[in-house]
Amino acid sequence: MLKKIREKRDQLNKSERKVADTILLNPSVVTQLSIAALAKSAGVSEPTVNRFCRSFLSKGFPDFKIQLAKSLVSGSLFVTRSVEKNDSAEQYTDKIFTSTIATLDAARKQVDVEAIATVVDHLVQAKQIAFFGLGASGSVARDAQHKFFRFNLPVVAYDDVLMQRMVAAASHTGDVIVIISYTGRTKDLVEIAQLANSTGATVVGITLENSPLAKVCPVVLSVPHVENTDIYMPMISRLTQLTLLDVLATGVTLKRGEGFHQHLDKIKQSLQSTRYAIEEK
Amino acid sequence: MLKKIREKRDQLNKSERKVADTILLNPSVVTQLSIAALAKSAGVSEPTVNRFCRSFLSKGFPDFKIQLAKSLVSGSLFVTRSVEKNDSAEQYTDKIFTSTIATLDAARKQVDVEAIATVVDHLVQAKQIAFFGLGASGSVARDAQHKFFRFNLPVVAYDDVLMQRMVAAASHTGDVIVIISYTGRTKDLVEIAQLANSTGATVVGITLENSPLAKVCPVVLSVPHVENTDIYMPMISRLTQLTLLDVLATGVTLKRGEGFHQHLDKIKQSLQSTRYAIEEK
DNA sequence: CCTAGGTAATAGTTTAGCTACAGTCGGTTC
DNA sequence: GAACCGACTGTAGCTAAACTATTACCTAGG
Numbered sequence: 185m186l187k188k189i190r191e192k193r194d195q196l197n198k199s200e201r202k203v204a205d206t207i208l209l210n211p212s213v214v215t216q217l218s219i220a221a222l223a224k225s226a227g228v229s230e231p232t233v234n235r236f237c238r239s240f241l242s243k244g245f246p247d248f249k250i251q252l253a254k255s256l257v258s259g260s261l262f263v264t265r266s267v268e269k270n271d272s273a274e275q276y277t278d279k280i281f282t283s284t285i286a287t288l289d290a291a292r293k294q295v296d297v298e299a300i301a302t303v304v305d306h307l308v309q310a311k312q313i314a315f316f317g318l319g320a321s322g323s324v325a326r327d328a329q330h331k332f333f334r335f336n337l338p339v340v341a342y343d344d345v346l347m348q349r350m351v352a353a354a355s356h357t358g359d360v361i362v363i364i365s366y367t368g369r370t371k372d373l374v375e376i377a378q379l380a381n382s383t384g385a386t387v388v389g390i391t392l393e394n395s396p397l398a399k400v401c402p403v404v405l406s407v408p409h410v411e412n413t414d415i416y417m418p419m420i421s422r423l424t425q426l427t428l429l430d431v432l433a434t435g436v437t438l439k440r441g442e443g444f445h446q447h448l449d450k451i452k453q454s455l456q457s458t459r460y461a462i463e464e465k
Numbered sequence: 466m467l468k469k470i471r472e473k474r475d476q477l478n479k480s481e482r483k484v485a486d487t488i489l490l491n492p493s494v495v496t497q498l499s500i501a502a503l504a505k506s507a508g509v510s511e512p513t514v515n516r517f518c519r520s521f522l523s524k525g526f527p528d529f530k531i532q533l534a535k536s537l538v539s540g541s542l543f544v545t546r547s548v549e550k551n552d553s554a555e556q557y558t559d560k561i562f563t564s565t566i567a568t569l570d571a572a573r574k575q576v577d578v579e580a581i582a583t584v585v586d587h588l589v590q591a592k593q594i595a596f597f598g599l600g601a602s603g604s605v606a607r608d609a610q611h612k613f614f615r616f617n618l619p620v621v622a623y624d625d626v627l628m629q630r631m632v633a634a635a636s637h638t639g640d641v642i643v644i645i646s647y648t649g650r651t652k653d654l655v656e657i658a659q660l661a662n663s664t665g666a667t668v669v670g671i672t673l674e675n676s677p678l679a680k681v682c683p684v685v686l687s688v689p690h691v692e693n694t695d696i697y698m699p700m701i702s703r704l705t706q707l708t709l710l711d712v713l714a715t716g717v718t719l720k721r722g723e724g725f726h727q728h729l730d731k732i733k734q735s736l737q738s739t740r741y742a743i744e745e746k
Numbered sequence: 747c748c749t750a751g752g753t754a755a756t757a758g759t760t761t762a763g764c765t766a767c768a769g770t771c772g773g774t775t776c
Numbered sequence: 777g778a779a780c781c782g783a784c785t786g787t788a789g790c791t792a793a794a795c796t797a798t799t800a801c802c803t804a805g806g
Contacts, residue, residue: 197783198784199784199785200784215531216531218761218762219762219764220761220762228785229785229787230762230764231763231764231785231786231787232784232786234765235785244763245762245764246527246530246762247497249527250497250530250534253531253534254534254535254537254538255538257536258538269719273579273581273582273585274578276719277576277578277712277716280711280715281569281570281572281576281712282573284708285566285569285573288566289566291562292558292559292562292563292566295558297554297558300554300558301554319611320612322611323604323605323608323611324604326603327601327604327608330601331601419612419711419714420711422608423708426703426704426707427562430561430565430700431557431558431561431562434557435554435558438548438550438552478752478753480753499793500793500794500795501792501793501794509754509755510754510755510756511756511793511794511795512754512755512794512795512797513753513754513755515796516754525795526793526795527793527794
């Protein structure tokens with residue numbers, strides 16, 4: 185909402201711009217103001233305010249206030265500020281959780297659902313699935329392996345370049361290779377993607393949109409750009425990758441349908457003896 | 466807000482209870498109703514509605530509507546429903562992202578900030594840091610290793626029981642051992658925690674509150690219980706663990722202060738040559 | 747059974763918001 | 777350069793919505 189106002193501000197005539205500025209200056213108090221009070225503090229007349237509200241798809245001023253109030257909440261949830269030098273434990277804890285949540289929310293909004301469906305289709309039919317990642321994304325690849333293994337799929341993961349290169353070169357049609365890289369600018373991975381492409385394997389990239397890696401992958405699940413490009417960036421982008429893999433795993437499970445929970449139960453039971461029983465209350 | 470109304474409902478007299486029920490029945494449309502319309506559909510008089518609103522710390526009906534609208538937004542963000550059999554790609558994608566976000570938000574609210582601060586203190590002074598996890602939590606441990614390594618700390622990670630046992634047995638005062646397990650009911654890990662305790666090492670558990678593991682760890686970072694205890698549970702709990710580790714890493718970085726960014730820059734530069742340059746626009 | 751207290755509804759008053767109308771300012775064309 | 781047209785802003789008036797106060801009725805207690 186505030187974003188909308190900001191975008192539209194330049195197209196407004198000068199009285200309405202005054203209203204916009206007044207609202208942007210302190211949106212939260214505006215929700216408690218009457219139309220007269222707002223008009224006065226913006227230095228315009230009441231109908232001007234009314235017209236302003238209507239130009240934002242509102243039925244009138246009260247309606248506008250409600251919409252504004254709503255947007256303030258969802259806004260404030262995602263107001264991410266970077267961690268600063270003298271932050272207390274409470275402050276940096278909250279900031280990191282908040283920006284993590286904000287990033288996931290951004291990812292949720294920009295996920296390409298069709299790409300998800302396509303990738304799921306490929307995975308369900310795959311003869312062999314391989315996850316490739318380096319560095320932090322290597323852990324993500326290994327995690328994906330665990331997850332898909334639980335779902336009884338022929339899966340491997342590699343976090344070293346040589347193995348990745350060999351597997352890519354030895355792949356065939358029907359194999360799916362998922363390459364994970366936040367920046368999508370690691371030369372080795374781009375080359376490996378091209379190599380795998382040439383063998384007929386299906387290559388899926390989980391990476392930044394328009395990155396070199398994205399350009400050579402036939403199917404791409406894009407990860408949103410993380411705002412704070414400082415130290416904490418790789419930490420947060422990784423969570424988005426993991427969540428996307430969760431989505432894929434879920435999609436595959438659903439596609440394979442019944443009879444499948446039996447398999448999961450088997451795994452669960454196999455772990456039973458390693459664990460302490462849940463205490464009865 | 467809705468929660469407040471639900472809690473207070475039983476203390477209300479019957480007319481006001483009618484109002485409460487009407488609102489709970491369909492909160493979102495109430496935000497567009499006038500006091501008269503709401504009174505009519507609840508079958509009571511207008512002042513009754515007004516009194517009702519005032520009893521919820523509102524200045525009046527319009528104010529109440531705004532508060533309600535606000536709470537509806539934050540509520541709807543976290544309404545998590547489990548994935549169902551015939552969900553479309555769009556549906557399950559959204560559900561997984563939503564419940565992931567909800568879980569992180571829950572974690573944010575229940576994080577023990579003092580425990581974070583304590584663990585950070587231990588980590589900063591640690592001679593050696595070890596992360597232990599098995600299965601899915603093994604990936605988390607390895608990821609933690611990557612992260613702390615970037616921050617120039619003496620860190621190792623193990624995802625097999627034998628190595629963990631040996632390292633625990635060989636630990637000393639000043640070593641920090643972080644044990645990661647969602648359920649906290651894996652026998653081996655509990656035994657390893659006890660073993661490490663006896664050597665004087667500082668043992669930190671990242672696990673469910675009140676779990677067997679939590680009980681033997683002097684310091685515990687608790688992970689909230691995940692609602693949907695079906696297939697998807699381990700996937701989501703893992704993200705909370707990762708985020709907690711992000712928080713710890715950040716805390717440690719802040720504590721160590723300046724001079725430290727130089728170290729990070731060095732690492733960044735060392736990766737430079739493996740990457741494609743960012744294109745100029 | 748009567749009285750008192752509390753709750754709810756109705757009516758009235760005040761205030762807020764919307765609409766219609768008018769005037770002024772600015773721009774363009776003759 | 778002047779006049780006309782069009783648009784934007786403000787003023788005034790009306791409608792409606794909400795809050796307050798008063799009255800009546802019901803219930804509970806003495």
